[in-house]
Amino acid sequence: MAQEMATVPNRELARQGDGSEATRARALYRAAADIYETGESIFVLAEMPGVAPNDVDITLERNLLTIRGRAPAPEHKGYRQVYAEYGDGDYERVFSLSEEVDRDRIKASHKNGLLVLELPKSAMARTKRIEVKAS
């Protein structure tokens, strides 16, 4: 199962797991995510608005799956910001994977600021339907 490492309230600045400080002078947000499981795979949908597909970085280290996204600062030449309801910055989130995920077949796609991760289950962990025979 894909599980989250630490829970932080939504949109709150995510701190680095080891307590260190980020070296980039940008806000770091925890990407909002949906996690659901079908018979064959576990899907993780993570929101990273403003992040281009090439700026998404996914690393798997042992059972820790880290997703990172870098968004460029919005530039509006000749404009000044007068009102803000959301901040922009980078995104990060760490998930821990269980043994049932087949690490070699993890697929990722990124479109319109949404990262879709497909974590296929290994053959052992797939749901099998057991027929009940009438005697």
Place this chain on the structure above:
Amino acid sequence: MLLSSAGRLGWDPFLEMRRMQNEVNRLFADYEPRPAGTTAYPPVNLWVGEGSLVVTTELPGLEQNDLNIAVHDSTLTIGGTRKAPNNGQQANWHRQERAYGSFSRTLELPFRVDPDKVQARFTNGVLEIELQRPEQDKPRRIEVKAS
């Protein structure tokens, strides 16, 4: 809501107080979770230029065709539908932090905008709408002649 209109009606101390309260709320908005239901969706940022405006909003996961933008006088309506994933119907959900369904939000802009000169771009889940003030509404500079 967006800009103080104190200039038009004279100085209104209550408006100033409300404005200050809003500013303080905004400062602390990131530090405490907002109560559910009070945050309008989608969140917007507003940028003002010379005779024009830029409204940006984050709508990750939406397609261009799922969006509806309407302009009338000085109001802007952003609506759309976020479709649930196709394979999520029979799935077993572990965590849901994103909302699905339709939404609509109407914003009162600081001035009237020209509905024919609206430009909207949707890139990487961020919607950017550029609106222009009609030519006849633009503030004009009046020369003072020396007598």
